[in-house]
Amino acid sequence: MADTQTQSTEQEWGRVLICGGINWAHNGKKDKVANGTPDLLSPYILRSLSNLKIVKLITGPSANYAVVLDIHGAAYIFGRPPSPALATSSDIISENAPVKISPTSLELKEGVKFVDGAAGRGHVLLIDSEGGVWGCGNNVTAQIGLPVTMLIPKFTKVTGPWLKDPEVKIIQVTAGHTFSLFLTSTGQVYAAGSSENGQLGNGKTGERLVKAGKVTFDLEVPPRLVQGFTDKKIVQIASGNQHSLALDEEGFVYAWGYAGYSRLGLQDQVNRLVPTIVPHFAGNNIATRGHAILCGPTSSIVIDRQKMFLIAGKFKLTGDGSTGQAYTYFNLSVMACKVIKASCGGCTHFLTTPDPVGGIMTVGFGQGAVTDHLLELGLGPDAGKSATKAQKIEPLSGIDVIDVAGGAFFSLFLAKPNEALEDLTRFPEWVPSDSNCMVCGDDDSAGVQLECEKCEQPYHLFCLDPPLKDVPEGQWFCPECAQEADGGVDHPFLPLSLDEPRPRNRLQSALERVQASSGDAPGPAAPGSAAANSNSRKGSRTPSVKPDSQSRAGSVASGTPRGTKRDREGSSAVGEFRLVRRTVAIAEPEVKLGLALISAAPR
Known part of the structure; x- marks a missing residue:
């Protein structure tokens, strides 16, 4: 992920969107079998993470999994992880049940966060806020930077020469197929793994014949200093499958490793050691010098200081930039776009740019999805799977994307909360939820029920602690989901319940407590409280409100959506019920609310 903006002292966060292939066990297979998990043709809000404030997306062009980091510094991983030990049961971690990894679980001291990382095909790396590196996954070529072994099952600290100076920290890592790079705070680059194509930048491959018909290459472990950067301070690194780029503080770009398809941009196909x-x-x-760099599987991209997008190598199946017509040097590929951020996936390229009408526009192009069902570009159900030229991703119109990360078969976007984002569908669209308030156990005949944006469980306004006087604007998360997001790195993270509603916590209702006390009307929630929900965004949208009990009984049986924004936008036929709009006045002690509710009436 290349970032062309100056880093702000305030941590910017957003919600995770996902599109493309999420059939993790069969992604990339031409004989892909259906298992009830559809590929996502457009970006969806990932419901399981919808309550979290995410600051970083980590995946890669060869990765069939993703890691995201929240504002507290915890990591969440889902997909097909590089180590089966990271999964709780099978070797797949569902996107509905990401596994949370706390820095303290690695015996890091309290207050240390995960701040960055890299995802390769078979190994993953994380950086902590003290400059330490942690890796797990395939290590047959010592690509993690640890002694050769088939697998590093759990996150293990990587030791390197930089540890000799306690002031030196690792600030960036990359993960290729069989190697990794490590960038220090002093501008030095270290490499570990296989030297086969010169990707370690140490001037040799170590190729030798070990027996008839079998050739082997040098493996570097612990990580070794990359040559050629004497008196240069490197500020950014990037790696593809078997090649790398580096950018120094003056804007000079360096390339080395495998040169097939002229991916190094040096006008030939000669490997550079x-x-x-x-x-x-x-x-x-x-x-015209470099400002940011990134690598695709067989291509290299440089964003120059004019914020222009230039690419070399192979990145398409037909036409210029394809196998027979690879770009041998860096060409301007996207016209009239000032790049803010950019990313490469397995066969996709994304960038964000200022939208002429205001906000941020997300642009994508790519060609070469493995099957007709993997629509990693997220262009929508009515668009093609490929785009040979850059085009606006229409489903993201009006949504400010602040980070983007392309995986091997899927794509992630990080979007700032706004009204356009709230119109986006969540995935999965519906989850089982109760009919009665999670606190008192009564239905909505007792009062208005709010519905959580994540778990869809209902709560009476007056059952919240402190109680709410009015329906809040913007997104609303229940106390449990809000606490899950705000509780810190060690707070338990629970998967979505897809089989049955979350168990109800039956307590004496807040209404009864109010009636038993002074009789005063419930007041508005205190700012920053769980009820007011600091994780909510105050905007123009009214949160989900539970429909009446009659309509709810029908909607549970038929799977009809209940009380969501999309339902409230007008009447529509759904299953055996018709959604209609009506206004209901509900009176509680000293509280009178006029609310637009949804009910489902028989046709």
Whole structure:
């Protein structure tokens, strides 16, 4: 993920959106079998993480899994992880039940966070806020930076020469197929893994014949300093499957490793065993030098200081940039876009750019999905699976995407909460939920019920603690989901319940407590309280409100959506019921509310 903006001191967060292939066990297979998990043709809000404030998306062009980091520094992983030991049962972690990894579970001291990482095909790396690196997964070529072994099952600290100086920290890592790079705070680059194609930048491959018909190559462990950067301070690194780029503080770009399809942008297909400066970004005109770098599986991308998107290598199946017509040097691929952020997936490329009408526009292009069902671009059900030229991702219109990450068969977007985002469908669209208030156990005949944006469980306004006088604007999360998001790195994280509603916590209702006390009307929730929900965004949208008990009984049986924003936008036929709008006045002690509710009436 390349970022062309200056880092802000305030941590920016958003909600996770996902599209593409989520049949993790069969992604990438032409004989993919259906298991009831549909591929997502458009970006959806990932419901399981919808209450969390996410700050970082981590996946890669060869990764069939993803890791996201929240504002507290905890990591959440889902997909097909590089180590089966990370999963709770099978070797798949459902997107509906991400596994939470706390820094304290790795015996890091309290207050230490995960801040960055990298995802390769078979191994994953995480960086903590003290500059330490943790890795797990396939390690047959020592690509994690630990002594050779078939598998590192759990996150284990990577030790390297940088530990000799306690002031030096690792600030960025990359994960190729058989190697990893480590960038220090002093601008040095270290590499570990296989030297087969020169991707370690140490000047040799170590190729040798070990027996008839079998060739082997040097493996570097612990990580070794990459050559060629004497008197240079590197500020950014990027890696593809078997090649890498580096960017120094002056804007010069260096490339090394496997050069097939001219992916190094050096106008030939000769592997480079040490970092080689790319002439295109070495001129005297500072505006044409590099500002950000990233790598696809067989391509390299540089965002120059004019924020223009330039690409070299193979990134399509037909036409310019394809197998027979690869770009041998860096070409301007996306016209008239000032890039804010960019990312490469397995066969996709994304960038964000200022929208002429205001906000942020998300643009994507790519060609070469494995099957007709993997729509990683998220162009929508009425669009094609491929786009040979950059085009706006229409389903994200009006949504401010602040981060994007392309995986091997899926894509993630990080979106700031706004009204357009709230119109986006959540995945899964519906989850089992109770009919009665989670606190008192009574139905909505006793009063208005709010419905949680994540778990869809109902709560009376007056049963919240403190009680709510009015329906809040914007997204609303129940106390349990709000606490899950705000509780810190060690707070338990529960998966979505897809088989039955979450158990009700039957307590004496807040209404009874109010009646038993002074008789005063419930007041508005205190700012920042669980009821007011600091995780909610105050906006123009009214949160979900439970329909009446008659309609609810029908909707549970038929699977009809209940009380969501999309239902409230007008009448529509759903199953055996018709959604209609009506206004209901509900009176409680000293509280009178006029609310637009939804009910389902028989046709």
